[in-house]
Amino acid sequence: MTYTLISVSSITYAMKAKTLLNNTGRYCEIERQERNSRVGCGYSLRIKDDPQTVCEILERAGIAIKGRQTVERGR
């Protein structure tokens, strides 16, 4: 199973992003980041859709992307 974690700056932006993506029919879950960034704790969006498209949607809505990580599990 492959998914992408997109880090955003706060829970508010994570919630805004989730609402935005859900409204366009894209599944998304919010997760507490498993490792802190240099500036401390944060939240990520767990998505299955094409990350490039998702990042473009979020950036168009003014949501800054703080990081992106592809995760492969179960192999």
Place this chain on the structure above:
Amino acid sequence: MRQIYFDNAATTFPKPPSVIEAVKLATERLGGNPGRGGHAFSKAASEAVYKTRALVAEFFNAEPENTVFTQNCTHALNLAIKGVVRPGDRMVISSFEHNSVSRPAYALMKRGVRTEVCEVGKSDDETLENLEGLLKGDVRCVVFTAASNVTGRISPIREIAELCRRRGICFIVDGAQACGVLPISLKDGMNFLCTAGHKGLYGPTGTGLLISDGAYPLSTVIEGGTGATSGELEQTGFMPERLESGTLNTVGIAGLGAGIRYVKTMGIKKIRAYEDELCGVFIEGLSKTDGIKIYRRGGGFAPIVSFNIESIPAPALSNALSLRGFALRGGLQCAYLAHRSLNTLPDGTVRFSPSVFSAERDVRLLCEELKKICKTGL
């Protein structure tokens, strides 16, 4: 004795059943700390908070991240005013401001901020002319109440916003008596709209809002844990967390959300029409009574009526009304400047302020009681 409540400009009461239910459910189910963890309890609380944040943003034409939850309107006004103004700046406030504006302004004067008071005129044109005269030279910000908490007098917010916009001046609006009753939003052109959650929005006490268009970054009055950028000593830089240090009032915020949904369902136009009608019944009911003075002149009014009975000090009259089962606010209503302007110092006025839950028959009962007092004294 049955108590009849006409002090809704202070806090609306009763609250809609949906607000009571939302508060109850939030207390029972939203025990986690919003934005402070990854577990299910925290996520549920975060979702509830965001749901209200998004609702508020939509209601006032703002972005969710520019919607800050505060304890009340005073808190929001302090964050906005003290976040924008620096020592050496000039600011202008209206002569109808609540102490939630005039006291921060006075405190800032002691730190080198020059504050000037714009007299609210008999007409909106006169007010605008007075303001324009004060906007010569560098002014950092203008603060105006959207509607006076003493008389209900509505300020020409759109026109003031335009004057400020043309001059690059930050415009802060106290919407405490307007939100939920007048169709006010960021579309009117202000940079900050501050309001209470517990008045016309029918939320619980302990809730307030600071809504911004994002044009003026605010310095902070309070710093602390925000659930973000916790690895740095510098306060979080982005909104709304920058201004929301400490655990949020999840229960109150859930109740506020229900209050706003109630207002949306009822419709602001309908709410105002009903409350205006009750004010009309009140004014008409006393119009032929000698000794009653009603403080309404020029412009439009939010559903608030300030009055006095000749020779009876306002606090004594409101105390007497309380003993007769009527809850009205008597005195200065925390608005020294407004009473100075109205020439009603030191005793102030008695304020009648209905809500959607007020009944016409109760307004008529109040009028009868006041007529008796006028005739026979306390």
